[in-house]
Amino acid sequence: MAAANLARQDLKVLAFDVFGTVVDWRKGLMTELAAIAQQHQLTINPAEVADAWRRRARPLMDRVSRGEMAFQLLDDLHRAALLELVAEFSLESLSQADLDRLVLAWHNLPPLPDAVAGLARLRTHFVVTTLSNGGMAMLVDVARAAGLSFDCILSTELVKSYKPDPRTYRMVPSLLAVRPEQAMMVAAHPYDLKAAAAQGMRTAFVRRPQEWGTGKAEVPDFAVDITADDFIDLASQLGA
């Protein structure tokens, strides 16, 4: 659908996925992993550990999302996933304080280069919220650390589940008092957009080819409303 049509359809709210869409989790984790590795004279590849960690956390969220496991905050799932990696990457020499520090590294991640300026521009035309698997406190930390300005922080913690549980998306129109089609999910991850579309939301796919350092963005296998190269491009396409 052309962006001009969207504007006519009274788009009011943009809901942003955060990790990988707004902030660079990989870069942030690599920095912290490299610092800790140097301190302990560990010979790890920070990128490899960061990628493995992120991949290992996802099935834990999925178990919660499917109702197979009680809700725990993303910090707790990150800690569980990290503990799984200790043997795999020979991280046995890390102390409890080191593990805490790594879990907290997820609260302090650099914004993607276009994020701060793009969000500011989009906020002049739309209500801009997060819709992230990070907990409320975590997202507040992420926004403060990266200098991001949202109108509102929405976390899947508020419904004690994780994306793609449909209840997480329904929060956006419900709490922000718009119809589902007046809200657009903005994410670099097709699974997230597909689930948002199933709840009647509009979808903007943002290409983030360096999320995993591969140069290849995931490609949605369904029709999204907008595909954008970054938030500046998104703003232009939405007339903001």
Place this chain on the structure above:
Amino acid sequence: MAAANLARQDLKVLAFDVFGTVVDWRKGLMTELAAIAQQHQLTINPAEVADAWRRRARPLMDRVSRGEMAFQLLDDLHRAALLELVAEFSLESLSQADLDRLVLAWHNLPPLPDAVAGLARLRTHFVVTTLSNGGMAMLVDVARAAGLSFDCILSTELVKSYKPDPRTYRMVPSLLAVRPEQAMMVAAHPYDLKAAAAQGMRTAFVRRPQEWGTGKAEVPDFAVDITADDFIDLASQLGA
């Protein structure tokens, strides 16, 4: 308790009441009431109607807070309270659109003179959230219209109740991941601070003697942690 002690006790979060503490509901409503009165050639005293409206909404919130009435958004309670005033102030000539416009006037209120600068200064040292009886969408509107910048919007809508229901205050430490004593309720209303203190939160009473145009601030009949003349004074006392 001296502010220096509070800093040592690791204060992290400031939770702000909004209507009457951050924004001037009376001035905003008077402006809109005066405009509508002129349009319909009504001879009302806008201040009198504004004050009566605010007073009439409170018992409705109390009924919800005590569990005697199902939760409805503050917009709906404002509408119900306004309908009660129609006969009293001879507002029968107002159309549905006029009533809608008045209910929406609560979304577009001027900030109190120190609010924007005070919040900005406090945000450099503390996580700054709302804790208001306004719904999430309403609070987002209020913040945008008044140019206010919060780290997070918390509404009693999230627990489907109203202050002083204890559950509304417990949200603050729970969602922002601090101990209750690391969070401070900031309000111009003693009832609000008393209920926050009962949940272990710190309290800052801000004098707003013109909330009802009387020049007299309510005075707490219990010990608050801080009494401040405005948010600038609060920031100074908290070392921000």
